[in-house]
Structures are given as structure tokens and as C-alpha cells.
Amino acid sequence: MSRKKTYSIMAAAGAVALTLSACGGGGSEAGGGAEGGSTMRLALNQTEQHPSYITLTDFSERLSEATNGWDIKVYPNETLGAQQEALQLVSDGSVEMAIVSGTQLENLNEDFKVFNLPGVFESIDHQMKALNDEEIVGELFTSLEDENITVLSGGFTQGARSVYNSKHPINTPEDMNGLKFRVQESDIAQEMIRRMGGSPAPMAYGEVYTALQSGVIDGAENNEISYLTQKHNEVAKYFSYTEHLVGIDYMIINTDVLESMSDKDRKAFQQEWERTVEDFTALWKKQTKEAHATLEEEGAQFNEVDKEAFEEALAPIVEENLDNKAQRELYEATKAAAE
Secondary structure, three states: OOOOOOOOOOOHHHHHHHHHHHOOOOOOOOOOHHHOOOEEEEEOOOOOOOHHHHHHHHHHHHHHHHOOOOEEEEEOOOOOOOHHHHHHHHHHOOOOEEEEEHHHHOOOOHHHHHHHOOOOOOOHHHHHHHHOOHHHHHHHHOOOHHHOEEEOOOOEEEEEEEEEEOOOOOOOHHHHOOOEEEEOOOHHHHHHHHHOOOEEEEOOHHHHHHHHHHOOOOEEEEOHHHHHHOOHHHOOOEEEEEEEEEEEEEEEEEHHHHHHOOHHHHHHHHHHHHHHHHHHHHHHHHHHHHHHHHHHHOOOEEEEOOHHHHHHHHHHHHHHHOOOHHHHHHHHHHHHOOO
16 A cells, blocks of 8 residues: 555544533443443534435444444534544544545545546446445555554445536536636545646535635535535536546544444444445435436526546546556456446
């Protein structure tokens, strides 16, 4: 694996301690092992209407029934901080679990960027097939355990991500010139916007609505469900189907907590997580169709783009970001999973 990058999140642990104290904590302290489980706190940046919250709540209920005392308290809406903070909090054990975007894990191990390259996944089904294949992801997903973070196989798809803005429809890369788009905090995410013609503006997810409303940014890139649940359609009505990336959210868990589970409970945990991934994927596809219909009713304007022009603009990013043999092999194995 490539050399890991690290960063500090000042005062994150103190902030979450205050939050959890105000909320009454997350239940008994995690780490019950064979003697019994506990309530694990899970940081999420989505709303209660998002498929992530719905399926994670169901996950907790099933986990409670299937194990000796393990369940999950989901904290939505960035209650426990933005995703960069969540990574640090899971690592130090202040929070037991979190859902984090694929771009966040690049900051700990650059090999994760392979799954954030444009075109690496041809569809949601291809993505899920690859991310559930231990031969493809096994070594990568355990590579953060010296940081006390385990990435669970599978994950939650973000679907195809496209651009939206408050100014006008986007048809070609030239239409993005002069517009500032929010992106996730990663070099590849920023480069994709540059190559597509826009100016990237990295910022936390929870800040996007206000930034759009105030004109600090002109647009963002995301999927239809997040576009609706975050109400970004209220302040940026032009949604253009660039579909430049099939994004991924990972489930991460504190490694010590995972290893403290009895063999029986850990097996049940894994089985219920696998079911949760399947449930989420099915719900995602259903809610995407429903979100599109609702957005049209609320006045969002959708349009197709010149896909060939955008694909041509993005093509160099793949070759420029496969930095070593491990990354090339991971990319090739992932692409082969589509066959």
C-alpha cells in the first residue's frame, strides 16, 4: 500500500464529548466482548429522510435481536461533526462507527482514490459487486487498522453524481466556465471539476445550502436524493446529468470495538451488515426515481449533457492518478468485475 497521509482535527474529540454528554451519551461503554455488547454511536451527515438513516436504523433493530446486547445509535445531520472529524473520532474511540465518503479515506491511504476515479464503476451493480469482493478489497479495507479503523466490505452507493447550479443548464464543459462548484475535500474531486470546466470549492457537506443561497458558490455535484433531502434544489434549480462518478460511502468501525465482539456476535454483525447493504441498494434505486419526480414537481430543471465531451475532459485523470503497481492492479481488478 502507498504511504499514508495523516492530518489532525483540532478539538474534535472535545467537541464530540460535549455533544454526547448533552445527548446523554450513547448507552453503555462499547467493548463488551463475550460478556455482552453495548450501544455503538454512529456519525452520519445525512438527514432522517435519507436512505442511509432509514436502513441504519433497521440495522440497529436487527442487530439488537441477533446479538448479545449490541445495537447502534445513529446521529444524523452532522450532529457529531463533519466527516473529517468523524474519521478521527472513530480512530480514537470517541465514536464507534461512522459513514464517510470515499474521498475522506484518501487522506489516510491514497490507494482508496482508485474507487474515486471517474468511470471506475460502470453502474451501481458493478460497484457493489466489486466492493463486496474480498479478493479485490480485503487488503485495502484492513489497511487502516493501525489507525484503529476497519472498513466494512460493501458500503452505501451514492449513485451517479452530477452537477447542479443556480445559473443555467450545463450542456458542455464550456458551460461550467466561470462557475464555482462545491466539491468534497479531495484532490481528485477538485481536479474533476477543473477538467469539466468549473472552479472547485472544497467545503463540508453541511455548509453547502447556505453557500449556494448566499452566492459564495454557484453549484455543487451530487446525486438526486441528496439534492432533494438537503433542499439544494431550492437554491440551485439546474441539474445536469454529467454522471461523472458513481460515488461510495463507506462504513467504518473502531477496530478495537469490532474485535471486542464475541465470535457469535461478530458473525451476526457481519450478516446483518451484508443485509443492510442489500436493503440500502434496493431502497436507493427506488428513492432515486421518487426523488426525481418530486424534484420536477418542485421546479428543478433536468437536462442531458454532451457525455462524450465530458468523458474526454475527464479521461486523463485516471492515468495521472494511478501512482503505483498496487493501485493499477486494484483499478484493473475493479474494471474486470464489470465483465
